[in-house]
Amino acid sequence: MIKRWLLFGSILLLLLVLMGGCGISQEEHNAVLAERDSARAQVSSLERQLKEKDIEIDRLEQQIRDLQGQSVADEPAPATSDGFIKIDAIDLHREGSENAIAAERKYKGQALEIRGTVLEVKRDYRGAYLSLEGAPEFIGWIDCVSPNGDWEEQISSVSKGQTVTIRGEWDKWSGYLLYLKNCSLAP
Numbered sequence: 001m002i003k004r005w006l007l008f009g010s011i012l013l014l015l016l017v018l019m020g021g022c023g024i025s026q027e028e029h030n031a032v033l034a035e036r037d038s039a040r041a042q043v044s045s046l047e048r049q050l051k052e053k054d055i056e057i058d059r060l061e062q063q064i065r066d067l068q069g070q071s072v073a074d075e076p077a078p079a080t081s082d083g084f085i086k087i088d089a090i091d092l093h094r095e096g097s098e099n100a101i102a103a104e105r106k107y108k109g110q111a112l113e114i115r116g117t118v119l120e121v122k123r124d125y126r127g128a129y130l131s132l133e134g135a136p137e138f139i140g141w142i143d144c145v146s147p148n149g150d151w152e153e154q155i156s157s158v159s160k161g162q163t164v165t166i167r168g169e170w171d172k173w174s175g176y177l178l179y180l181k182n183c184s185l186a187p
Helices: 002-020 026-074 089-098 100-107 149-155
Strands: 085-088 111-124 127-133 141-145 163-174 177-185
Touching: 085 089, 089 100, 089 111, 089 127, 089 141, 089 177, 100 163, 111 141, 127 149, 127 163, 149 177
Parallel strands: 085 111, 141 177
Antiparallel strands: 111 127, 111 163, 127 141, 163 177
């Protein structure tokens, strides 16, 4: 009999707890859920706006980079009275390494006078050539070639580490190398 009363009492106690709820009315519960749903909607809207702003920032940054590239390319190269653009080999190589397209627009077909340190003097399938050291923060160098036989004679007395001034034309930029054509040693 005691077992029955214990069972009956337990059931009654359970019914009272269930009927009383967890201390919050259904209306309050619904209000909390509505507030949560509203907050989630706001977060979703803000995330969408943030993505749109990130895209806009990327677009504007690209426009800035494009405009900076154009301004460099559109700048006339500073030619001297003798018609040569005088520039240091490291500066020229750095310009090409940072933006080969802009540098090519600026210097292609121009008569250049480049001062630099000799990296090597050799001969290959192109004939005799002389290489000048490039910018130290980039891999590469400047190769100077010329089809005339005079060029080989001119560079035969030049040695590695010597500082020379070369005259030539921008031929092409390839990877990390700048090729100059129609080269000669400046007087």
